[in-house]
Every structure is written in structure tokens, then in C-alpha cells.
Amino acid sequence: xxxxxxxxxxxxxxxxxxxxxxxxxxxxxxxxxxxxxxxxxxxxxxxxxxxxxxxxxxxxxxxxxxxxxxxxxxxxxxxxxxxxxxxxxxxxxxxxxxxxxxxxxxxxxxxxxxx
Amino acid sequence: xxxxxxxxxxxxxxxxxxxxxxxxxxxxxxxxxxxxxxxxxxxxxxxxxxxxxxxxxxxxxxxxxxxxxxxxxxxxxxxxxxxxxxxxxxxxxxxxxxxxxxxxxxxxxx
Numbered sequence: 589x590x591x592x593x594x595x596x597x598x599x600x601x602x603x604x605x606x607x608x609x610x611x612x613x614x615x616x617x618x619x620x621x622x623x624x625x626x627x628x629x630x631x632x633x634x635x636x637x638x639x640x641x642x643x644x645x646x647x648x649x650x651x652x653x654x655x656x657x658x659x660x661x662x663x664x665x666x667x668x669x670x671x672x673x674x675x676x677x678x679x680x681x682x683x684x685x686x687x688x689x690x691x692x693x694x695x696x697x698x699x700x701x702x703x
Numbered sequence: 704x705x706x707x708x709x710x711x712x713x714x715x716x717x718x719x720x721x722x723x724x725x726x727x728x729x730x731x732x733x734x735x736x737x738x739x740x741x742x743x744x745x746x747x748x749x750x751x752x753x754x755x756x757x758x759x760x761x762x763x764x765x766x767x768x769x770x771x772x773x774x775x776x777x778x779x780x781x782x783x784x785x786x787x788x789x790x791x792x793x794x795x796x797x798x799x800x801x802x803x804x805x806x807x808x809x810x811x812x813x
Contacts, residue, residue: 630803630804630806633802633803644800695745
């Protein structure tokens with residue numbers, strides 16, 4: 589529907605595991621975002637990439653490591669997560685992240701459970 | 704930093720009743736966007752307001768941007784069960800950063 593896909597849709601991992609979340613956008617956009625959405629908090633912006641360059645890191649712990657190999661793909665590498673990291677991780681894209689008032693198009697999200 | 708709050712956090716209405724959610728920013732905004740997230744879904748863009756005092760309508764939904772460009776509202780007339788979901792506002796501040804509001808969850812029952 590939105591042109592932004594995310595895999596996997598659901599993920600269960602132990603605290604010692606390493607996993608990666610993948611996002612792909614087919615909209616020709618230049619900016620991509622990672623958000624965390626947990627039950628009791630609003631959407632939390634984690635990272636912003638504009639033209640493959642990271643332009644924002646909102647004090648995210650180093651156990652989350654983003655990677656943006658090109659404008660269409662965005663990864664979030666996960667390592668030694670904590671149970672409180674369990675949440676819905678949403679990827680979004682926009683035409684140009686540096687622009688004012690860019691509409692963001694969200695993917696379906698990855699529901700992550702850390703045991 | 705920029706903060707965007709929404710009230711109420713949750714509202715339960717009967718089908719046919721009206722619903723309003725309010726969005727308030729700690730700083731002046733250059734624009735405000737509204738998104739809807741259905742249960743189990745992801746946020747979907749609804750509309751963007753740019754001008755001071757602007758009012759836009761989409762069928763039963765009315766969106767308003769305050770004169771001071773620090774607040775906004777979304778009003779739904781005669782709610783339907785298809786309106787169920789969480790409504791987020793998102794404002795762009797002086798740093799050109801889009802900040803999402805805390806969201807209002809709407810439940811509609813027959």
C-alpha cells in the first residue's frame with residue numbers, strides 16, 4: 589500500500605542474539621527514518637538518513653546500529669538488546685528529509701520481542 | 704527540545720457521536736501534519752496544514768491550524784466504527800524536524 593516494506597514483520601530474539609531489520613522503499617525518496625513505538629510512549633525518532641548520510645541520531649544506545657547502503661534500503665542491526673527494547677520498529681521515508689514539512693510514508697513495522 | 708502534546712490520550716464514543724483531539728506544541732510550527740494508525744497497523748498520512756488559521760475538510764474530518772501556529776485540532780463528525788485508531792499530529796519546528804505528538808486513541812462502539 590505505501591511503497592515501504594519491512595522484514596521481518598515479527599521477530600523474537602534473546603538478549604545475546606544478533607539480528608537485523610530491513611526496510612526498503614520503492615518511492616524514489618531520498619530520506620529514510622527509523623522509529624520506535626512502544627505501548628506507553630509516542631513515536632520515538634531514532635535515526636534519520638538523508639541521501640545515504642546519517643543526519644540524526646537521537647541518543648540511541650549503541651546496541652542499535654543503522655546502515656543505509658543506498659537511498660532505497662535501510663537496515664537496523666540489533667545486538668545484545670534488553671527486554672525494554674521490545675516494541676514496534678517502524679521505518680519511514682520522505683522525498684527529502686532536509687525539506688520542511690515532508691510527508692512521511694511508513695512501512696508496516698517489525699514487531700520485536702526481546703526475551 | 705520541541706514537544707508536541709495531544710489531548711485526550713484516549714476517548715471512547717458511541718457511533719454517531721462527535722470526536723475532537725487537540726494538539727499543542729511548545730514551539731511555533733511551520734506546518735502540522737495528521738496521521739492515523741489503525742489497530743495493528745502503521746501511521747498513514749491524512750493531511751498537512753501550513754497557513755495560520757487554516758481549516759481543511761476531508762468528508763467528516765475537519766482539521767484546523769491555530770492562529771499562532773502552535774496548536775491544531777482534528778474534529779470528526781458523527782463517528783463510525785471505521786474511525787477507530789490512534790490519531791497523531793506531527794509538527795515541523797524551526798529546525799525543520801518533524802516531531803510526532805503523543806497520539807489520541809479513539810474507540811467507537813455501536
